Amino acid sequence: xxxxxxxxxxxxxxxxxxxxxxxxxxxxxxxxxxxxxxxxxxxxxxxxxxxxxxxxxxxxxxxxxxxxxxxxxxxxxxxxxxxxxxxxxxxxxxxxxxxxxxxxxxxxxxxxxxxxxxxxxxxxxxxxxxxxxxxxxxxxxxxxxxxxxxxxxxxxxxxxxxxx
Numbered sequence: 577x578x579x580x581x582x583x584x585x586x587x588x589x590x591x592x593x594x595x596x597x598x599x600x601x602x603x604x605x606x607x608x609x610x611x612x613x614x615x616x617x618x619x620x621x622x623x624x625x626x627x628x629x630x631x632x633x634x635x636x637x638x639x640x641x642x643x644x645x646x647x648x649x650x651x652x653x654x655x656x657x658x659x660x661x662x663x664x665x666x667x668x669x670x671x672x673x674x675x676x677x678x679x680x681x682x683x684x685x686x687x688x689x690x691x692x693x694x695x696x697x698x699x700x701x702x703x704x705x706x707x708x709x710x711x712x713x714x715x716x717x718x719x720x721x722x723x724x725x726x727x728x729x730x731x732x733x734x735x736x737x738x739x740x
Contacts, residue, residue: 606642614733686704
């Protein structure tokens, strides 16, 4: 299974957890900047989903999605639900958690997970932003050494993200 395919599966899993079994609403507007070394895949994935995806030539992937926060859940609840699903349901190891901020000052929680794949260790960096109306997920994934190499670009992308 390719990194991109695994990443797409992560996005879908996180989406299911984030909406707590509610119907997924249409994507909501947000501003996201493509970091240096990444290519925006907009033209390849124009499926009406309003999902942002970008990749490096080596296969590190960044994705952003948004949903209605309905039924309403606080960020701490969503973060814990996602953590439980990935750790207990998918065998990921939680390596770190930290608070981050979007460009507009909105606070978010970033989770860093490790997972061993047949091709070697992988990292999955998930950042959750919420308000009363929306949930935004900013995600990055790939082989461990490649994600570590792209850390500054991933952090820059999170810092430039603007939920609307």
